Structure formats: structure tokens, C-alpha cells
Amino acid sequence: MTLQTFNPEISTxxxxxxxxxxxxxxxxxxxYGDKQALKNISLDIPKNKVTSLIGPSGCGKTTFLKCINRxxxxxxxxxxxxxILVGGQDIYDPAVDVVALRAHIGMVFQKPNxxxxxxxxxxxxxxxxxxxxxxxxxxxxxxxxxxxxxxxWEEVRDRLDQPGTSLSGGQQQRLCIARAIAxxxxxxLMDEPASALDPIATAKIEELMDELRKNYAIVIVTHxxxxxxxxxxxxxxxxxxxxxxxGKTDKIFTSPxxxxxxxxxxxxxx
Amino acid sequence: xxxxxTRKTPELARRHAGxxxxxxxxxxxxxxxxxxxxxxxxTISWMGVGAFKQTQIALDVYLDPxxxxxxxxxxxxxxxxxxxxxxxxxxxxxxxxxxxxxxKLLSSQAAxxxxxxxxxxxxxxxxxxxxxxxxxxxxxxxxxxxxxVDDSGNAGKLDKKQLQWIAALKSTGxxxxxxxxxxxxxxxxxxxxxxxxxxxFTGTVLTLAVCFALSFPVGILxxxxxxxxxxxxxxxxxIEVNINNLAAVPSIxxxxxxxxxxxxxxxxxxxxxxxxxxxxxxxxxxxxxxxxRAALRAVPPSIRQAALGIGATQIQTVFHHxxxxxxxxxxxxxxxxxxxxxxxTAPLLMIGMVAFIVDxxxxxxxxxxxxxxxxxxxxxxxxxxxxxKTSAAIIVLIVFLIFMNLxxxxxxxxxxxxF
Numbered sequence: 074m075t076l077q078t079f080n081p082e083i084s085t086x087x088x089x090x091x092x093x094x095x096x097x098x099x100x101x102x103x104x105y106g107d108k109q110a111l112k113n114i115s116l117d118i119p120k121n122k123v124t125s126l127i128g129p130s131g132c133g134k135t136t137f138l139k140c141i142n143r144x145x146x147x148x149x150x151x152x153x154x155x156x157i158l159v160g161g162q163d164i165y166d167p168a169v170d171v172v173a174l175r176a177h178i179g180m181v182f183q184k185p186n187x188x189x190x191x192x193x194x195x196x197x198x199x200x201x202x203x204x205x206x207x208x209x210x211x212x213x214x215x216x217x218x219x220x221x222x223x224x225x226w227e228e229v230r231d232r233l234d235q236p237g238t239s240l241s242g243g244q245q246q247r248l249c250i251a252r253a254i255a256x257x258x259x260x261x262l263m264d265e266p267a268s269a270l271d272p273i274a275t276a277k278i279e280e281l282m283d284e285l286r287k288n289y290a291i292v293i294v295t296h297x298x299x300x301x302x303x304x305x306x307x308x309x310x311x312x313x314x315x316x317x318x319x320g321k322t323d324k325i326f327t328s329p330x331x332x333x334x335x336x337x338x339x340x341x342x343x
Numbered sequence: 344x345x346x347x348x349t350r351k352t353p354e355l356a357r358r359h360a361g362x363x364x365x366x367x368x369x370x371x372x373x374x375x376x377x378x379x380x381x382x383x384x385x386t387i388s389w390m391g392v393g394a395f396k397q398t399q400i401a402l403d404v405y406l407d408p409x410x411x412x413x414x415x416x417x418x419x420x421x422x423x424x425x426x427x428x429x430x431x432x433x434x435x436x437x438x439x440x441x442x443x444x445x446x447k448l449l450s451s452q453a454a455x456x457x458x459x460x461x462x463x464x465x466x467x468x469x470x471x472x473x474x475x476x477x478x479x480x481x482x483x484x485x486x487x488x489x490x491x492v493d494d495s496g497n498a499g500k501l502d503k504k505q506l507q508w509i510a511a512l513k514s515t516g517x518x519x520x521x522x523x524x525x526x527x528x529x530x531x532x533x534x535x536x537x538x539x540x541x542x543x544f545t546g547t548v549l550t551l552a553v554c555f556a557l558s559f560p561v562g563i564l565x566x567x568x569x570x571x572x573x574x575x576x577x578x579x580x581x582i583e584v585n586i587n588n589l590a591a592v593p594s595i596x597x598x599x600x601x602x603x604x605x606x607x608x609x610x611x612x613x614x615x616x617x618x619x620x621x622x623x624x625x626x627x628x629x630x631x632x633x634x635x636r637a638a639l640r641a642v643p644p645s646i647r648q649a650a651l652g653i654g655a656t657q658i659q660t661v662f663h664h665x666x667x668x669x670x671x672x673x674x675x676x677x678x679x680x681x682x683x684x685x686x687x688t689a690p691l692l693m694i695g696m697v698a699f700i701v702d703x704x705x706x707x708x709x710x711x712x713x714x715x716x717x718x719x720x721x722x723x724x725x726x727x728x729x730x731x732k733t734s735a736a737i738i739v740l741i742v743f744l745i746f747m748n749l750x751x752x753x754x755x756x757x758x759x760x761x762f
Contacts (some may be wrong), residue, residue, distance in 0.1 A: 182645060
């Protein structure tokens with residue numbers, strides 16, 4: 074990663090053109106009680122690309138991620154203003170069914186959280202509750218293809234009846250990815266998916282992301298700038314609840330448009 | 344360099360001494376606790392084990408065919424036959440007073456014992472049969488060594504003459520002790536040698552069944568709703584405080600509530616296990632709710648997020664993932680609550696389950712008593728033999744408790760899942 078010195082002539086306005094965005098965020102403000110966590114966020118998430126959200130701890134990037142599939146609903150004091158359009162529909166519209174929304178937008182969490190059930194059941198559960206399959210054999214086939222899609226099939230094919238919790242951390246995380254893609258979402262949100270994993274498991278997850286973006290839009294929160302540089306095509310830098318800069322990853326890392334971005338990626342803040 | 348790790352500085356020595364001291368205190372505390380427990384269990388066992396044996400006296404009874412109508416054998420005067428057999432055994436007893444003393448060696452049940460024998464074996468009619476009768480409680484106590492001969496030659500309520508007869512019976516082998524099956528198979532009685540645990544035990548089982556059926560589902564559903572669905576605000580705080588307070592309300596207050604509401608307002612049958620179970624269920628409810636909520640809280644939020652994240656509804660999340668994981672904790676809470684209910688006496692006194700119940704209750708609507716109440720009643724009785732029965736009933740209660748805990752452990756083991 075080569076860094077150029079900060080060039081003040083470049084505009085600080087995050088102006089980028091994204092054709093046919095899958096998610097359009099317009100003037101989103103998020104409050105936890107009286108405290109404002111996100112301020113006037115507007116950004117587009119492109120199709121078949123990985124968008125990484127970076128920024129120092131507490132900058133609001135995870136909050137933003139959770140707004141996209143409304144996991145923030147679980148927090149009583151959380152309030153969201155503004156519009157998030159997914160496929161043209163504002164997901165904060167009262168008519169939106171959050172259950173259907175979450176089936177459309179999968180999520181992978183920071184700590185691997187497989188259900189304490191068998192590997193098969195972990196993947197099959199989502200399809201069962203959404204009635205996606207008609208027969209047992211179809212269910213088996215789709216579990217297999219989900220596990221293949223998460224690049225874990227070869228490792229677990231002989232022990233599908235064993236508990237998902239018996240796998241290693243990296244395998245558990247890939248199982249969680251398989252569980253997420255099993256319900257055929259269009260978008261996958263990942264909240265620091267590799268932060269609890271060793272470098273080899275991390276490399277596998279990153280490889281997988283590159284494979285997955287062919288079929289899904291991926292939004293990933295990460296603390297590792299190297300990871301953001303490796304896996305993502307677009308990067309958004311958050312700082313103290315503001316979206317400081319958003320653009321193509323190579324541009325953000327090579328010629329950032331804002332001093333704060335510059336300071337963060339060179340390790341001076343964060 | 345190595346000295347750094349081997350040298351004992353005074354500071355280090357002081358810290359280690361502190362640790363040793365604490366461990367020593369801990370061991371002492373455990374020893375004292377076990378000591379008390381052993382003394383209690385030991386005393387109860389020592390005093391109660393005798394009640395599992397029963398003294399019996401054999402008599403050769405002539406079953407006079409002229410007295411017994413084979414068509415209606417129950418109508419004959421068996422009491423007279425037993426007395427006659429006793430008189431013929433000790434033919435030197437002539438005085439009216441002495442005869443009465445002689446008759447007192449046997450339990451008042453003797454006539455019924457004979458009647459049952461004849462009903463079961465009609466071929467005995469016309470023969471002289473050797474039949475074992477239950478001895479009276481005074482003889483029972485003497486044979487078991489619970490009463491001893493004092494300076495005046497008496498033993499408990501037995502006087503010299505009676506002791507001589509007992510000695511005579513002993514020498515001919517006509518007195519024996521056997522396993523006391525009637526203790527487990529009969530209800531309460533005014534005669535200690537006949538008193539059994541079955542009616543109280545059945546009452547307890549029925550009461551606990553009602554209590555469980557009422558408090559377990561209600562408690563668990565209340566806990567799930569409060570923990571997983573209600574928004575946290577002033578009202579939920581108020582409810583929580585009230586539930587915690589209810590758990591500490593003295594049980595007799597619940598008994599009074601049952602008396603005024605279930606008996607007086609609703610007019611449910613007095614002394615019935617239904618009302619007893621309802622009162623104990625009310626009492627157990629807060630315990631189950633509190634324990635279940637703690638169990639639900641212990642389920643990691645990551646499991647909820649995982650389920651919600653793939654589009655499970657709130658109720659699917661709870662019933663497919665959270666509740667099964669919390670089940671062992673909920674069961675533990677329920678068993679703790681039930682164990683407390685098992686030992687409750689006071690609320691049952693208030694709703695009339697303290698009545699003298701001989702019959703085994705056949706349904707939750709019939710009058711019944713419960714084990715702890717039975718213990719209370721027997722402990723209150725003046726006869727020496729009831730002391731033994733009291734301890735034996737306590738043993739039964741403790742065994743029942745152990746059994747319940749065993750079920751809890753098995754269920755917990757069965758439902759335990761790693762997460």
C-alpha cells in the first residue's frame with residue numbers, strides 16, 4: 074500500500090457515481106437516546122462489489138451497518154431518521170416487514186455465532202422458517218450448495234450431524250456465511266467477520282468474499298485497513314458519526330481527499 | 344537470577360499466608376456444614392428406621408363354623424373370636440381387669456385382620472388357624488427397645504403382667520417383627536401401630552401435580568414475555584420489583600389468600616389438593632419466574648442476533664433457540680420452587696389440609712393432607728410410637744425430595760447444549 078501525501082486541492086466532497094446502487098442511503102441520522110451516533114449519512118452501495126466501512130472505534134460504522142437490516146430495532150433507545158432505499162423501497166417505511174427484509178439482507182457477525190445445533194440444521198434452519206424448499210432432498214441439495222458457496226463443504230461433508238459449535242473459529246464463521254446465503258439474500262452485511270480469526274482463517278474468508286461478490290453486494294465493517302484494501306472495491310471512512318469520505322478503495326488509500334482520512338490510514342488517529 | 348523466583352520475601356509470605364488462611368476457613372466451614380447435616384440426617388434415620396418394622400403376635404384362632412355364615416362371612420363377630428383365642432392362650436387369666444389388659448396386647452385392627460383372612464381363605468372356616476396379628480403400639484415399642492422396664496417393673500404403659508405375657512409369647516416364638524408394609528399402604532390412624540403414610544403421600548403428589556401444572560407453564564410464559572418481549576420502561580421495572588417482593592412473602596399469607604379467595608369466594612372444596620396446589624402454585628410462581636428470567640438472560644445475545652439476522656420472527660427466535668437453551672435453568676428454577684412447595688405446611692393449614700384424613704384421596708377434589716402436615720400432626724401426638732412415625736415420615740419426605748432433584752438433574756443433562 075503506497076500512500077501519497079495529503080493534497081488539499083482535492084475536493085473533500087465524497088462525489089462518486091455509482092450506477093444502479095442496491096442500497097441508497099439518504100440523509101440518515103441515528104440517535105441513541107439524546108446522543109447522535111450518525112450525522113447526515115448519504116451513500117450508495119453498488120452491486121457485485123465489496124464496500125468496506127472503516128474508521129476508528131465508536132465512529133458509527135457498525136451502527137450504520139445495523140441500520141441496513143434494521144438490527145438496530147432491537148435497541149429500545151435507538152432512533153433512525155432519513156431514508157434507506159433497498160431496491161427502491163424505503164426500509165424504514167411502516168409497511169416494511171422486518172422479517173422479510175432480513176431474509177433479503179443477510180448478516181455475518183463479529184463473533185462466529187452458529188446455533189448449538191448440527192451443522193446441517195444451522196444451514197437448513199433459515200430455509201425451513203422461510204419455507205424455501207418443498208422436499209427433504211431439495212433441502213439437502215440446497216444445504217450442500219450453501220456450504221459449497223461458503224467454501225466449507227469439503228471440510229464438513231462427512232460430519233453434517235455434528236454440532237456447529239464443534240468446528241474451529243474460522244470454520245464456524247464460514248458456517249455462519251453459509252447460513253446467511255442459504256436464504257438467498259441479495260446483500261450480505263459483515264461486521265468485522267475476521268476479527269476473531271487467525272491469519273489463515275482470515276485469508277480464507279477474504280478469498281470467499283471475493284467469490285461471493287459475484288452474486289451479492291457485500292458491505293463489510295473492518296478495523297484492518299489492509300483487509301479493506303485487499304477485499305473491497307469501495308471504501309467509506311467514518312469519523313465521529315460523520316461519513317468523511319467515500320470512494321474507490323484504491324483512491325481512498327492512495328490519495329485521500331480529507332485530512333482525517335489521511336491521518337487515519339497512516340495511523341495518526343484511530 | 345534464579346534467586347528472584349526462590350527468595351521468600353516477607354510481602355510474598357504474607358500473601359501466601361492469607362491464601363492458606365482462607366482455604367483453611369473454607370474447609371472448616373464445609374466441615375461444620377457437613378457435620379450439622381450428618382447429625383440431622385443421622386438422628387432422623389436413627390429414630391425413624393424402627394417405623395419400617397412392625398411387631399406381630401401369633402394366635403391360634405378357632406374359626407367356629409357356627410359363628411360364621413359362609414354366605415355372609417363379613418357379618419360374624421371376629422372380635423370375639425380373637426379375644427377367645429387370647430383367653431385360651433393364657434387360660435390362667437380370669438379377672439375382668441386382666442382380660443382387658445390381655446386384649447390390649449393386640450391392635451384394635453385384629454378383628455379386621457381376621458375378617459380379611461377369612462374372606463381371602465374361606466376354606467379356613469371350621470379349622471384352628473395360626474394367624475399373625477399386629478401388636479399394639481405399646482408392645483411394639485417394648486419389643487423394639489424404645490421403652491425399658493423401670494424400677495416399678497413397668498415398661499411404658501405395659502405393666503408387669505403384660506410383660507410376663509410378652510415374655511411367654513417370646514419364648515414360644517409367637518411374637519415377631521416384620522417389614523411394616525402397612526406404613527406405606529394405609530392412611531393415617533389414631534392408633535400409631537396402624538398409622539400409615541399413603542394418604543398423606545398421595546395428597547402431596549396430587550397437590551404438587553396441581554402446583555406444577557399451574558406454576559410451570561404460567562411461570563415460564565410470564566418469564567419469556569417479560570424478558571424477551573416487553574419494552575424496558577417504568578412499568579416493567581414495577582412488575583419486576585413486585586415479582587421479587589412476592590417471592591419473599593411468607594407462605595402463610597398465600598394460605599390466607601387461598602382461604603379467602605379460593606375457598607370463600609370461589610367455593611372450591613375445602614382441604615382438597617386442588618386448592619392446596621393452587622395456593623402452592625401461587626407461592627412457587629415468583630420463584631419460577633425469577634429463575635427462568637435469569638436463565639433466559641444467560642443465553643448469549645449472539646444467538647438471538649443469529650436467528651433474527653436470517654429473518655426469524657421474534658417468537659421463532661425465542662421458541663426455536665433461546666428457550667431450549669434456557670430450559671435447563673428454567674427446570675432448575677421449577678424444581679427449586681417445587682422442592683420449597685413440597686415442604687410447605689403453613690399455607691396448607693390455612694385451607695384445611697390439616698384435617699384427619701384416613702382415606703387415600705382419589706382425586707384432587709377429595710379431602711387430603713400432605714406429608715409435611717402429616718409430620719406436623721404426628722409430631723403433635725402424645726403416643727411414644729408416633730415419635731418413630733414422625734421420623735419415618737421425614738425420611739419419606741427427604742427421599743421424595745432426593746427423587747425430585749434426581750429428575751431435575753436427569754432433565755438438565757438431557758436438555759443441556761453447548762453454546
